[in-house]
Amino acid sequence: MQITRKTALAASVALTTLTAAMPAAATDITLYRFFGDCEGEFGGVTDLNEAYGECGIITVLTNKFNAENEIGANVITQTVDWGAYYDLLSATYSTGDMPDVAVMHASQLVNFTDRNLMTPLGNKLMEAGVDVDDWADAARNNVTNNGEIYALPFDIHAILFHVNVGLMKEAGFVNEDGSVRLPSSPEELILMGKEFEEKTGQNYIAIESQSSEGMAVRMFDAFVWQQGGDVLSADGKEATIDSPEGLNAATLIKQMYDEGLTDSGLDYGGAEQAFIGGRAGILVNGTWGVNNYATQAENGAELQEYTALDFPTLYEQPATFSNSHSWTIPMDESRTPEEEEAAIAFLKFLDDNNFAWAMTGHLPVHTSVIESEEFAALPHRSDFAATPSMARGIPAVKNERGIYDAMISEFTAMWLAGTSPEDAVAGMQSGVERILRRNNR
């Protein structure tokens, strides 16, 4: 008995000495994100020069933070498939298993902040040394609700026209100074599209046209905004889709399909393949593709001479669909101060590396980065320099995903099920009204 007690005492003394001699225990924090999993390629990489693409850059940034931070923080990444991301994140609030850091589209933020599910971050970020006044207004507004900052904005991403300059030359749409000529009115879009197809034998435009991404809805939104309209009232309480502007935009997009300017059978991957394979002059897709397509074009894809241009203004005022990736700290009463400190440190680190993220093609949020020479030196950035000022989103509204899905299913019916533009806008209007009816209760 005595021996046992002695042994126990000795063991506990030894343990205490050992623990005291060891550096502070690592604080593990969980990171919930989409952008894909590329541990295989970038698992151990901490050199940002080796990283490319959204997945590569965020993975390397995380590795670098884990390797270099001095507070013993260790970020454990949980990658979630994009399609299920928000469903899973929402469900963690029911299970009590909220992550310490989660990526979030600015358009989704209001769902969480309105229900007090996000940690207010303004003061904490400023205390950590984040210069929030250097954020571009659009980015800062995206993450602010009732005057409080709830997230760290990481980018502004917007829809562009990705262009195959080789095919444009063939069609005679390149000016003497080498710039590509894009349409400036709805009529011109159709005329140029037809001429392009006659001269090159390829589709003028490739765009995701199935029921998943809603790329055509983003185009629709942009055309509505360009006419001075909107799809929702400014307070987000009423749908305003069934309007003359909405009908104009829907009619134009329907005409694009009817005239064969684009292939209605393309899904997201199909549209990308058609563009990279040199079977389309223009790909309608976001800033996130720039880095990828430029690399493909350099590596000998059928895509000859790639460039990315601002979404064209076909009506009175410029506008393009945009959103913003941001980093949040979900509200969790059980989070320790050390874990929160680690989470804030990670956010600060990401903010410091805003330029690295801009290499994907996304627009940075820091005005100092936007105006920097190193950003201007990135390929093609000057070709879509007007995009930050054109970037728009729908007014902040709860259940934005439901609204977006309702619009997609009614809108795509125009070319998938042959409904008229009138029926499509009426269908979108009533689908969105249904969701708003719940929101407004």
Next chain:
Amino acid sequence: MTNRTPQRMRRDGRAALIFLAPFLIIYCVFLIFPLFKAVFISFHDWELAGGYREWIGFFNYEDLWYDDYFWKALGNTMRFAAMAVPSMTILALLLALGLHGHGRVRAVLRSVFFSSSVFSVTVVTLVWQMVLSPDRGLIAPIFRSMGMEPINFLGSVEWAMPSLVIATLWWGVGLPMALFLAALGQIPDELYEAAELDHASRWSTLRYITLPGIRHTVLLVLVLQIVGQFQIFGQAQLMTKGGPANTTLTLVQYIYNTGFRDWQVGYATTIALALFVVMAGFSMLQLWLGRKGDDQ
């Protein structure tokens, strides 16, 4: 019989209860309680995250009645079940008839046809997306070799639902086939021998011996299929996401969207209860029809 004293019966009753207890507890905790809880939730505006709950009486039920998406999803689900249940039953029966009996080839084929059932829905839908894709799919070259433009199966209003049915058949035919095989093994050989002596045709044998011999299994398969196919979710969610233009939006998918995308658990529960009523109704009808057959 002489031992059946009241004490003995009470003791037997207690013993039965003890033996049944594990099942009853699980049944109550995981089925009865959630069912009543669901009814309770359906009278609330109950959000998935954030703890917002408000008693709203019959508002969810009223909303359901006027919800076009609900009726559309119900119609789609019934259309799917109407295609999948009979075709699954007939296909499983035909396979079982073909593969019933001895022989190595049959044994191997039985395993082959059953093997697709072990895949998860993710794998199955991925495989079928690869098969059906109009530009990179397995059957696209077949269309092109015949000088035709490949059909965009999953993006077409006419073809999307049948495509889901085909993927479901490929995936799910194993279990009903196994049930039919087991039932066929139960039919006494003497009956077939007698039929042979009477020079009965193969058709007569099938009609008067085989089918009556397995009719309870047919009924079981039909009920299982109705219950199963009414709950179709994974295929529609992963292959078409309910599209094109909501033509493959199914009820469970709508429940999922309402609960997890829109966070309206109260309303989602109401739709789930409606689905429960529909499924229970069809299953009862099926059982009743089967019993009516027994009485005759």
